[in-house]
Amino acid sequence: MSAEICELNGQPRAAILRLFDWDDASREAVAQWKYDGVEPKSALGSFEPLAEFADRVRWLYYPDVGSSAGLEKLKAVRRITFGDELPQPAFDLRQLPGLEVVQCEDASGLDKRHLNHPRLRYLDLEGLKAADLAFLSEARALAAMRLRRCALTGLKGSGTLNGLKELRLLGAKKLEDVSGLGEAGNLEIVEIGEAKKLRDINAIHSLGKLRYLFVEADQASQADLSWIGTMPRLECAGLWLETRQVDWTILAQHPRLYDIMLGTHAGFELPDDDTLVPLLQSHGRRVLKVTRFPKALRPSIRIEFVPPADLVDAKPLHVYQTRLLANPNVD
Structure with a gap:
């Protein structure tokens, strides 16, 4: 058997054509x-055999050939997925003229120069060796x-x-400095996890288009929440860091923030619910739930409002909250 179809579970499901010879x-x-993707095994030697059918190959999945010959001929490829062993x-991924998506389970050996592609739309990488994003x-x-x-x-x-x-x-x-984010004004989602060396997040406060913000930085500190008032689109926020002053009316007046x-x-000293809830509801919003976290590194609270009526898909911060609250001091 020189070819078979392998079904990948996930959302959505995908069919991968494995080519053994x-x-x-x-x-x-x-x-x-x-099929959705093609997985060329080592016996093919290179991508040259696929060149004849270049218009049908849109996704290269775990390519295992020993030579990149013919790669530039696969003009329809939009996506390439590597496993934990790179060929x-x-x-040089820049040889794929239409490439839009690169995924890699272990990018420690990936040449970052090969990612500097003008058509690239999505990067999903683990272990990339790069000090910043200038590449x-x-x-x-x-x-x-x-x-x-x-x-x-x-x-x-x-x-x-x-x-x-x-x-x-x-x-x-290893992240120490996010000042470069101040110029990335079109960001809508920012998520930074386990940033143990990060101390200053002020640059994030200028991102006026944010809808979702999550920062886990135990050493970071911010003065207050006044910046939230300059983010009219913000819907969800998880701020696992120090906040020195809290004006609860900023949350009560926000037009869209429903989970923080x-x-x-x-x-x-966090105010008790009898004091806090009326304050949060003083501008017409309705509080669904208030949760306090006695095991957290510092006094912490989660406030959930009724989501905006026009919100298509309300998804509070379940995944990170669950992990962090189960073991708030996890390394």
Whole structure:
């Protein structure tokens, strides 16, 4: 058997055509079978066999060939997914003229220069070795990034990514400086997790188009919440950091913010529900739930309002809240 279909679970489901060898049977499979992606195994040697059917190959899944010959001929490829072992020698992804999506489970060996692609729209990488985002100077179409356990210490270069709307940095333990975000004014989603070295998040306060904000930075501190009033689109926020002063009327008056987790500072006295809820509802909003976290590093509270009536899909911060609250001091 030189070809088979493998079903990938997930949302949505996907069919991957695995090519173990190149013969009449596998050629017929590429030409006639229905599939979403193609997984070329090492026996193919290179991408040259697929060139004949370049218009049918839109997704390269875990390519395992030893040569990148023919890669530039696959003009219809929009997506490439690598596993935890990158092919050697490395493929220059800029050879794929229509590439929009790059996913990699272990990008520690990925040449970051190969990601500087003008058509790229989405990056999902783990372990990338890059100190900042300046290497993406030509990736002007980039709309979303999810970088996990990467070596980023700063976000220089993010301001040139004018189309960037979503930035998720998970396991950002080396991140020290987010000042570069101040120029990324089109961001709608910012998520920064485990930023143990980050102390200043003021640059984020200028992102007026944010709808979702999550920052987990135990060493960071902010003066107050006045900046929330300059973010009229903000819907959900998780602020696992120190806030020195809290004006509850800012939350009561916000037109869209319906779910916020807020950390204060050691010694801060959170008002009881009998005092707090009427204050939060003093401007016509209705509070659904107030949750307090006695095991958190500092006095913390989560406030959930009735979501805005025009919200298409209300999704409060379930995943991160669940993980952090189960073990708030997790390393």
